[in-house]
């Protein structure tokens with residue numbers, strides 16, 4: 001995982017001694033090639049420089065880098081399990097192909113495994129295929145899917161799903177939404193309307209780790225137009241460089257709630273900062 005990122009770090013670690021100012025200059029240059037944004041890479045470079053210069057911090061470069069990345073990842077994650085509202089409504093955002101529909105299935109299965117009841121709202125009414133895909137996932141995990149016809153109002157599907165959950169005392173409503181392009185104004189207006197009608201307790205943005213810097217641009221558009229609380233990063237099992245996760249934390253000030261590591265409905269894990277940093281760092285650099 002994250003081979004390219006690791007390779008970049010090895011290029012720095014292979015040097016016997018590193019001057020703090022050199023590190024501050026070199027680290028950003030390497031990390032930008034591993035999908036970290038310029039802003040985040042420079043910030044990280046400065047954190048490393050300050051720590052290396054700090055007499056009280058007696059670590060090696062790898063300890064300093066570990067601690068600096070950990071500092072960036074220190075934003076608390078929302079807890080979606082211990083909630084005191086019923087139904088708890090989760091709205092999912094993301095452009096086509098990021099893995100949004102599959103991710104909803106994974107989250108639904110995860111919640112079910114914790115003893116929670118779930119209903120899915122097929123509010124991507126733009127594509128008939130999306131309604132079908134969600135219905136198949138619902139069937140596979142034994143969760144009901146509320147759906148209308150293709151082309152119908154996505155907000156009214158969400159409204160019906162919430163009414164359904166209220167009537168049956170269901171714990172969670174997971175609202176799928178359309179993707180298309182994040183630059184599409186109609187899409188953003190549609191998302192705003194679904195948000196207004198369903199009044200979600202939390203809104204999660206699904207980002208594909210392979211998209212790298214582009215995923216940060218997508219996130220900015222969703223942030224400015226619709227707003228979201230946390231991110232789910234998908235496809236970390238592929239050859240994604242992984243650096244965009246740092247930019248999500250630093251540039252957007254949003255936490256990553258889950259990491260998805262495969263196409264199966266069980267391939268989801270709670271995002272853990274230490275797991276991520278250990279995967280990023282070259283093997284022989286971790287004590």
Ligand SMILES: Nc1nc2c(ncn2[C@@H]2O[C@H](COP(=O)(O)OP(=O)(O)OP(=O)(O)O)[C@@H](O)[C@H]2O)c(=O)[nH]1
Pocket residue numbers: 094095096097098099100101102103130133178179180234235236237238260261262263267
């Ligand atoms: N390797 C890998 N593939 C994933 C992951 N998550 C989703 N996928 C795949 O990505 C593709 C797109 O996933 P969908 O769930 O259809 O994506 P979507 O964002 O809902 O896209 P639309 O249905 O086109 O709106 C599918 O082939 C999924 O199996 C993941 O974590 N790892």
